[in-house]
Amino acid sequence: xxxxxxxxxxxxxxxxxxxxxxxxxxxxxxxxxxxxxxxxxxxxxxxxxxxxxxxxxxxxxxxxxxxxxxxxxxxxxxxxxxxxxxxxxxxxxxxxxxxxxxxxxxxxxxxxxxxxxxxxxxxxxxxxxxxxxxxxxxxxxxxxxxxxxxxxxxxxxxxxxxxxxxxxxxxxxxxxxxxxxxxxxxxxxxxxxxxxxxxxxxxxxxxxxxxxxxxxxxxxxxxxxxxxxxxxxxxxxxxxxxxxxxxxxxxxxxxxxxxxxxxxxxxxxxxxxxxxxxxxxxxxxxxxxxxxxxxxxxxxxxxxxxxxxxxxxxxxxxxxxxxxxxxxxxxxxxxxxxxxxxxxxxxxxxxxxxxxxxxxxxxxxxxxxxxxxxxxxxxxxxxxxxxxxxxxx
Numbered sequence: 001x002x003x004x005x006x007x008x009x010x011x012x013x014x015x016x017x018x019x020x021x022x023x024x025x026x027x028x029x030x031x032x033x034x035x036x037x038x039x040x041x042x043x044x045x046x047x048x049x050x051x052x053x054x055x056x057x058x059x060x061x062x063x064x065x066x067x068x069x070x071x072x073x074x075x076x077x078x079x080x081x082x083x084x085x086x087x088x089x090x091x092x093x094x095x096x097x098x099x100x101x102x103x104x105x106x107x108x109x110x111x112x113x114x115x116x117x118x119x120x121x122x123x124x125x126x127x128x129x130x131x132x133x134x135x136x137x138x139x140x141x142x143x144x145x146x147x148x149x150x151x152x153x154x155x156x157x158x159x160x161x162x163x164x165x166x167x168x169x170x171x172x173x174x175x176x177x178x179x180x181x182x183x184x185x186x187x188x189x190x191x192x193x194x195x196x197x198x199x200x201x202x203x204x205x206x207x208x209x210x211x212x213x214x215x216x217x218x219x220x221x222x223x224x225x226x227x228x229x230x231x232x233x234x235x236x237x238x239x240x241x242x243x244x245x246x247x248x249x250x251x252x253x254x255x256x257x258x259x260x261x262x263x264x265x266x267x268x269x270x271x272x273x274x275x276x277x278x279x280x281x282x283x284x285x286x287x288x289x290x291x292x293x294x295x296x297x298x299x300x301x302x303x304x305x306x307x308x309x310x311x312x313x314x315x316x317x318x319x320x321x322x323x324x325x326x327x328x329x330x331x332x333x334x335x336x337x338x339x340x341x342x343x344x345x346x347x348x349x350x351x352x353x354x355x356x357x358x359x360x361x362x363x364x365x366x367x368x369x370x371x372x373x374x375x376x377x378x379x380x381x382x383x384x385x386x387x388x389x390x391x392x393x
Contacts, residue, residue, distance in 0.1 A: 002028045002117075002151040003314045005138055007124050007164045010039060010100070012282025012299040013157030014107035015056065019307040021114035025314060028149055029111055030122040030140075031158075036105040040263055042184075042217065042293040043097035043209055044070075044194075046376040049297030050096060051089040052304065061106045062098050068208045069094035070194040073372055076244070077198040077350060080358040084365070086373035095194065095376070097207045097215065103296075122147060127154065127167045127278075134317065135168065135277035152314050154278045155306070162284035165271055170280060173332075174339075176268040179289055179346035181225045183236050183262030184217040188255045192216075197244035200350045203291055204244040213257055216240065216247070219291055221348055225264040232260055266290060268343060270335075273328035276321055281306050286331065288339050289346040294377055298335060305330050338377055357384075360392035367392075 006017040009031035017029040045053070053059040063069070071094045075082040085093055098106075112118055121142055128137035128150060137150035156164025180203075192206040192214045203219035218239040220228050228235040241248045266289045273285045282299040309327040313319040361367045367389055373379050 002026050004153045005151040006155045008158035010104045011296050014111045015303045017116040018111035018114045021116045027116045029116050029118045032123040034120050036101040038101045041100045042290045044293035045096050046297045047089045047092050049300045050092040052300040058110050065102045067096050067098040067210050073194045075196040082362050084368040084372050086376045097209045099210045156280045156284040157282050160283045160287045165284050168278045170272040172269050174270040178222045180219045181264035182219050185260045186213040186257040188257050190214040190254050199243050201348050202243040274324035279324050288342045291346045292342045
């Protein structure tokens with residue numbers, strides 16, 4: 001019998017398993033996929049997530065993979081040009097955007113090195129419950145047949161369409177309509193930093209990643225999904241041309257690496273985070289539009305919160321449930337502001353009030369730094385509204 005079974009081995013599941021194993025627990029980690037493998041992602045890890053990687057002793061491996069440090073952000077919307085970076089977290093001022101087959105492998109290797117038992121290509125199809133209805137394990141299929149394992153705690157880290165969440169009957173506590181559809185491709189030898197471009201109805205980002213490639217992402221309103229996918233290549237290039245013309249010019253003559261990828265299914269929700277014998281972490285319990293690229297950093301925040309709340313209570317069901325409830329409350333409080341801010345950005349509207357704010361911010365280096373802290377998910381927007389800003393508005 002295991003202390004914990006973690007379902008899903010990517011950027012929420014592997015570090016959860018790793019930190020639990022480092023705390024002395026016996027942990028089983030399963031995933032239906034084989035590794036290393038890719039998954040849809042904006043790739044970007046903001047400074048809070050980078051600080052977590054440093055605490056876990058894994059940042060050096062991300063850097064050694066050849067993933068460049070992103071030390072400045074360039075943001076353009078109408079006549080506003082903002083360039084700078086935040087103050088950082090725990091000395092980490094740079095962001096990184098590793099390919100997911102790189103990042104997920106580093107996290108998984110960290111879990112295995114901590115003593116986690118990992119089984120790939122194992123699909124969970126059901127939960128084991130005791131006579132009270134408490135979750136006490138999982139069952140499922142793999143290439144050799146069926147499997148069944150028991151544990152004090154089952155943790156779902158299996159993404160936005162979490163099978164574990166469905167099996168746990170985790171209700172949606174907050175749910176909003178989808179707002180954008182997003183498509184991206186990798187470009188070889190494209191000179192770019194971390195760049196963001198916005199206009200009404202459009203968002204474009206350039207993000208350098210591994211192997212000298214740059215990820216160029218485009219966002220469209222959700223109501224254009226059927227139109228865009230009819231001729232995706234044309235829509236993708238036209239969005240870049242009209243929203244980020246200088247970037248488009250730099251892309252001329254460059255080679256697209258791999259096919260276009262993307263999705264029109266960017267859900268926005270909070271789900272019940274825990275129950276008797278189970279918990280959800282990462283996108284399984286909370287997902288929002290990828291336009292602010294908060295997913296990986298927010299997953300790391302949840303991982304550390306969950307493991308901290310569990311403490312030494314794994315063998316005490318009632319105390320464990322209380323600990324999980326504490327994790328759920330902390331998760332919701334920590335992520336609600338970012339959820340609302342992301343949905344505001346994902347409306348793809350350019351309001352005159354925000355333009356006036358940005359015009360004031362770009363006149364002052366300290367305000368610019370504070371603004372980029374907020375972009376990275378550090379602090380709240382109240383910190384921006386200082387007498388210094390008000391004097392410039």
